[in-house]
Amino acid sequence: MANPKKKITHSRKGNRYSKVKMRFRNNHSPLVPCGHCNKPIRSHHICPYCGYYDGKLVVKQEEKKEKPAA
Template identity: 45%
Template sequence: MAAVPKQKTSRSRRNSRRANSFRLGIPGLVPCPQCHSPMRSHRVCPECGYYKGKERVEIEN
């Protein structure tokens, strides 16, 4: 026979148990190789518009 819970799990207990898996981490910030400002990895730099050594987006100053 399989194990059976003695009491029904309440909504708050169920949700608080699940809440840990939905938590998102802080995005990884790396210095931009062009302008050295912090940027998210694998994305275009919001300050200078460069990605992998090439200008991808024109930034107006």
């Protein structure tokens, strides 16, 4: 069984949780701006508006129907 070598003291635990709290307070919204269309999207998700993820087109959105030139 994996066991911690040493006890984590109250102060160390509190110090760690305070940092988590700070991160939560500073970035309260789970939404981040899309790198392509700048709309608020969930982080680490494909943008539902433009279909981009990490600067690359992942999912093709519905394109405007273009009439084929006859």
